[in-house]
Amino acid sequence: MENMISINNLDFSYNEEDKGVKVIDNLNISVKKGEFLVILGHNGSGKSTLAKLINGLLTPTSGDILVENMNTKNPEEIWNIREKAGMVFQNPDNQLVATIVEEDVAFGPENLGVPSEEIRKRVDKALELVEMSKYKKHAPHLLSGGQKQRIAIAGILAMEPDCIIFDEPTAMLDPTGRNEVMKTIETLNKKEEKTIVLITHFMDEAVKADRVIVMEKGRIVLEGTPREVFSQVDTIKSLGLDVPQVTELAHELIKEGYDIRPDILTIEELVDAI
Amino acid sequence: MIKDITIGQYFPGNSFVHELDARIKILISFLFIITLFFIDSFVPYLFVLGFILLVVKVSDVPIKFIVKGLKPLMYIIVFTFFINVFLTPGTVLFQFGFLKVTEEGLYQAIFMALRLVFLVAGTSILTLTTSPISLTDGIEKLLSPFRKIGVPAHELAMMMTIALRFIPTLLEETDKIMKAQMARGADFESGNIINRGKALVPLLVPLFINAFRRAEELAIAMEARCYRGGDNRTRLNELKIDKKDIVTLVLVIGFFGIIIAMRYI
Ligand SMILES: Nc1ncnc2c1ncn2[C@@H]1O[C@H](COP(=O)(O)OP(=O)(O)OP(=O)(O)O)[C@@H](O)[C@H]1O
Ligand SMILES: [Mg+2]
Numbered sequence: 001m002e003n004m005i006s007i008n009n010l011d012f013s014y015n016e017e018d019k020g021v022k023v024i025d026n027l028n029i030s031v032k033k034g035e036f037l038v039i040l041g042h043n044g045s046g047k048s049t050l051a052k053l054i055n056g057l058l059t060p061t062s063g064d065i066l067v068e069n070m071n072t073k074n075p076e077e078i079w080n081i082r083e084k085a086g087m088v089f090q091n092p093d094n095q096l097v098a099t100i101v102e103e104d105v106a107f108g109p110e111n112l113g114v115p116s117e118e119i120r121k122r123v124d125k126a127l128e129l130v131e132m133s134k135y136k137k138h139a140p141h142l143l144s145g146g147q148k149q150r151i152a153i154a155g156i157l158a159m160e161p162d163c164i165i166f167d168e169p170t171a172m173l174d175p176t177g178r179n180e181v182m183k184t185i186e187t188l189n190k191k192e193e194k195t196i197v198l199i200t201h202f203m204d205e206a207v208k209a210d211r212v213i214v215m216e217k218g219r220i221v222l223e224g225t226p227r228e229v230f231s232q233v234d235t236i237k238s239l240g241l242d243v244p245q246v247t248e249l250a251h252e253l254i255k256e257g258y259d260i261r262p263d264i265l266t267i268e269e270l271v272d273a274i
Numbered sequence: 275m276i277k278d279i280t281i282g283q284y285f286p287g288n289s290f291v292h293e294l295d296a297r298i299k300i301l302i303s304f305l306f307i308i309t310l311f312f313i314d315s316f317v318p319y320l321f322v323l324g325f326i327l328l329v330v331k332v333s334d335v336p337i338k339f340i341v342k343g344l345k346p347l348m349y350i351i352v353f354t355f356f357i358n359v360f361l362t363p364g365t366v367l368f369q370f371g372f373l374k375v376t377e378e379g380l381y382q383a384i385f386m387a388l389r390l391v392f393l394v395a396g397t398s399i400l401t402l403t404t405s406p407i408s409l410t411d412g413i414e415k416l417l418s419p420f421r422k423i424g425v426p427a428h429e430l431a432m433m434m435t436i437a438l439r440f441i442p443t444l445l446e447e448t449d450k451i452m453k454a455q456m457a458r459g460a461d462f463e464s465g466n467i468i469n470r471g472k473a474l475v476p477l478l479v480p481l482f483i484n485a486f487r488r489a490e491e492l493a494i495a496m497e498a499r500c501y502r503g504g505d506n507r508t509r510l511n512e513l514k515i516d517k518k519d520i521v522t523l524v525l526v527i528g529f530f531g532i533i534i535a536m537r538y539i
Contacts, residue, residue, distance in 0.1 A: 055498055079500050087498040094488050095495035099406045099439050106510035111500040119510045137286065141442040155499065 003066070004163050004195040005031040005054060005085070010063035012046075012053060012218075023049045025218035027063075033162070036189045036196045038206040038226075041215035042240045047199045050215075051167045054197070055087045068162065083112060085163040086156035090171050092148035093141075101143075101151055102127070102136040108159040119158075126157035129192065130184050146177025150184055157188075163195035164188065171201060182208070203230070203244040207265045214239065231263035246270050283339075285402045290518075291333035292403045296412030298519045302526050303400045309530040310389055310396075318533045322392050325529065326399070335402050343398035344391060351390050358383035410434045411513055414504070428504025436492070444485065451480055 012024035023046045031037050041047050052058045054065055056072040067085045070077040086108075089095050098104040102123050109119045127133045130150040140148055149169055156164055166185065170178040182205055188194045198205065206212050212229045214222035216239055222229050230236065230243045233251045242248070250264040250273070260273040286292075291299075313319060330337055344351075364378030401409065414431035421427050452462065455476055462473050 052494075057494060057498060079502070082498060082500050087495075089491065089495055089498075091488075091491060093443055094491035095499075097439060097492070097496060097499075098435060103407050103510060107496075107501070108499040110507050110509055111502065113506045113508050115508060116510060116512050119508065123510065139442070140439070141446070159500065 002033050003030045004033045004035070004068065005029070005197070006064075006066040007054075008064045008066075010053070010065060011061045012049060012058065013061055014049075016061075022061075023218050024053065024060075027218065027220065029213065029220070031163070031195060031197060033195055034189075034193050036208070036210045037198070038209035038212045039197065039199045039215060040201075040203075040206055040212060040241060045215045046218040047215060048167050049218075051087065051165050051197070051199060054165055055085060056081045057087075079112075083159050084161050085165060086159055086161035087165045087167065088149070088152050088156055088169050090168045092145055092152050092172070095152045095155075096140045096148060099139055100136075101132065101138050101140055104140060104151060105136075105154045105158050108155055112159060122158045122160065123154075126154040129157055129188070130154045144177060145173045146180040149173060149177065149181050153181070153184055153188075161194070163197070165197045165199075167199045168201060169198075170205065178202070203242050203247075206230075207244055214241070226265060227263045230265060233262070283343075283401065284405050285335045285339055286405070287334050287403070289332060289334045289403070291329060291399070294403075294522060295513055295515045295519045296404050296408040297416055297513060298515065298523050299400050299404055300409070300412050300416060301523065303397050305527065305530055306396045307393060309533055310393055312534045312537055313389070314537055316385075318536045319388055319392070321529075321533050322396075326392065326395055329399055333399060333403050335399070339402055340395050340398055343402075344394055347390070347394050351387050354390065355383045355387045358386050406438045407435065408511070408513065410438075411509065415513060428507075432504075440488070443488075444481070447484060448477070448481060451477055 007027055007029040010024055010027040011022055013022050015021060027050070039047050039050070049058065053060060053072065054067065056067075056078045059073055065072045067081045070081050070084075072078070072081055096104050097107050105123045105126055106119050109122055114122070123136075124133070127136055130153050132147065132150050132154060135143065135147065135151075140151060143151065153164070153169075169185070170181050173181065185196060185198065186208060189196045198209065200206060207226045207230075209226055212222075212224065212226050213220055214229065214236070221239060222232065222235065230247045233243050233247065236243050243251070244265060246267055246269070247264055250260055250270055251262065253260060253274075254262060258274075260270075264270050264273060310322065313322070330340060359375055359379045360373050362376055362379035362382050364376035367375045367377050367380065369375070404412070410431040413434065414427050417425050417427035417430065452460075456462070460473055460476065462470065462477070464470075465473070
């Protein structure tokens with residue numbers, strides 16, 4: 001299948017003179033169209049930096065990033081790249097621009113110069129997809145965190161991207177908000193066939209991915225399906241990360257001498273195994 | 275408590291006044307202010323009062339919203355009233371100690387107080403019946419002819435939009451920080467002015483730091499959403515001037531003209 005994103009020999013450091021401190025160190029990733037990729041990693045492992053590089057908010061020190069075969073280094077394609085690979089950030093408050101929900105969702109297409117009637121259609125459709133149509137005339141600051149984050153997602157959807165990069169979209173939400181947003185992300189991947197790159201700290205969210213990448217110091221240290229990655233409980237723990245609670249429990253049971261599979265990801269699987 | 279301050283409050287509706295083009299409403303408000311400053315007797319004020327009441331009636335905005343808009347300015351209005359009462363020289367009506375109330379002073383005080391009340395009431399109809407986005411769009415469009423001489427019309431309008439969007443967020447944050455500091459024993463409400471000022475420092479520092487962080491994140495998010503200035507931008511709701519806007523503007527200009535003319539007859 002065709003690649004949505006190709007990252008080739010990517011290096012990046014924030015400080016131009018001091019090339020020694022590489023935040024991204026010789027990274028190679030390709031993301032297929034329609035894939036749901038999760039990126040995990042300790043604080044400061046370079047996940048947000050990578051997300052900004054893909055969106056063209058930062059440019060590689062060396063190496064290339066291709067989004068639908070457009071190079072992020074090419075200034076003429078930068079707006080097409082941002083249109084095709086949208087980005088949702090952690091703090092929902094700091095990405096909403098307008099005082100009314102539908103005006104905010106319209107912000108992206110307005111910047112792209114889309115005609116009014118077409119913007120109207122896109123806004124209605126995007127709000128429908130995130131199940132926020134009811135709130136289109138509301139003021140964003142009166143909504144809950146999960147609702148605000150879904151408005152932010154609608155704002156990206158209205159640009160009609162093929163791929164959405166989420167940088168810890170649930171980190172500031174309560175459990176209800178987190179569920180709402182995860183449900184939305186899954187629908188976008190399964191029903192709307194959007195390619196998803198999800199950066200997260202929550203292992204339970206990673207379980208839903210097609211593929212998981214674990215980063216450390218700007219490099220990939222583990223890669224595979226959630227089942228492959230989380231079965232390596234000790235490696236993950238040595239990187240300062242957790243595994244999903246169920247996997248952890250299964251792992252403890254194995255240590256106690258029970259005979260069950262090491263790659264358990266859900267409660268149902270554990271129940272079956274026991 | 276601090277959230278009760280409402281700035282640029284909008285009362286949604288579909289009335290004739292709501293549907294008027296924002297540019298026309300801004301122009302009318304502007305002319306209204308100018309007209310007020312031409313008035314030098316009480317009779318034209320009756321016309322102004324009639325005008326305001328008519329617009330309020332047509333706009334379906336409950337009159338209590340207009341009154342609410344006047345409340346924060348009550349101090350200023352009362353203050354100017356007393357300044358005028360006591361400091362205008364003329365025929366003394368009565369006297370408390372060194373404070374003299376003159377006939378001219380009383381007249382002047384009532385006159386100025388009314389002017390302020392009309393000014394605030396008239397302009398609050400504008401913000402009550404125009405959504406913040408149409409308002410900033412209107413300002414942008416009205417200023418755009420001055421872009422040639424370096425007025426950054428789009429940037430000013432965008433700044434206003436963002437300010438309106440973030441004022442409630444920042445007020446909420448102030449409230450939160452204040453409560454957190456009060457829980458740790460900070461006291462914002464007593465002591466002399468210096469102590470109160472000092473108590474504000476631990477409030478303002480985190481507020482400013484957060485505001486700068488927010489601004490940076492917002493700038494990145496806007497760039498990620500393809501924001502690149504005002505050129506070639508389209509709008510969800512384009513402003514549109516049609517016949518009823520022009521007719522309204524002409525009628526209102528005529529009416530204001532009559533009021534101004536009364537000064538010279
Ligand atoms: N604007 C910047 N200027 C200089 N250095 C930066 C900047 N942003 C991040 N860094 C550094 O780059 C490294 C990677 O940061 P990044 O934000 O990409 O990590 P992260 O994996 O997203 O972490 P977290 O889980 O905390 O979000 C960190 O050491 C950080 O200090
Ligand atoms: Mg990060």
